[in-house]
Amino acid sequence: MTDEQPAGESGLFIYGIVPSDVEPTPDAEGVGTPPGEITAIRHGDLAALVSEVGLEEPMGRPADLTAYQTLLDGTVVVAPVLPVRFGTVVTGPDAVADLLEAHHDRFAAALDEFEDRVQYTVHGRFEEAELISEILAADAGAAALADQVRGRSEVESREQRIRLGEMISQAVELRREAENRELIEALTPYVVANSPRQPSSELDAMNVAFLVGTDDEEEFVRAVEDFAEQRRDLIRMRLLGPLAPYDFVSAHQLVE
Incomplete structure (x- = not known):
């Protein structure tokens, strides 16, 4: 307005x-x-x-x-x-x-x-080298393509590089979806609601806003820390908050 x-x-x-x-x-x-x-x-x-x-x-x-x-x-x-x-x-x-x-x-x-409720946002980003290593270890086809392009110029290995890039991109997307699901599942006992957000980078591992009751903040933060510790070699995680409930007020259509 x-x-x-x-x-x-x-x-x-x-x-x-x-x-x-x-x-x-x-x-x-x-x-x-x-x-x-x-x-x-x-x-x-x-x-x-x-x-x-x-x-x-x-x-x-x-x-x-x-x-x-x-x-x-x-x-x-x-x-x-x-x-x-x-x-x-x-x-x-x-x-x-x-x-x-x-x-x-x-x-x-x-x-x-929203009385006694605040937003926290959990954002994680994959460590690129570790992630690609895991993807190649799990996918023999991608690993074979990686071997084919290694040591060759971009021009002569262009087709293989494109295919490899597509395979890695799909694997990252699937892994991101899995990480978001597991994060939400792990934190659901401590939150009122969740709101998945669009990734801000192709290396985003998770990006989810949570509405948390103030009485549950300590347990919520501990649960996030435990989740992050389990993935510390693969994902750099950040916890932002407490924040105003930016991701949860849109349903009320405050001002259009």
């Missing part, structure tokens, strides 16, 4: 929806240059975290996305928050109040659903 304004005017960038008793910390900084001051616009049981931005100012710089995520991830530690799509700008306080009024009950129900 972006309202067009004449050049030189400002609007309000909306970060997320929170309960009405949430107060932004004095040092919270928003998007833009210089960073905008974070304020809360309240209506009923809800509040929207916002900051003023110039409508001519470009959005989407890395610093802007970092400011957006830092505010929301810091907020979710103390209160439920519904992230609003990055880049959502409206004309002013009245437009924010209208948004909160129009969707008050739906937003309030969503906040209740």
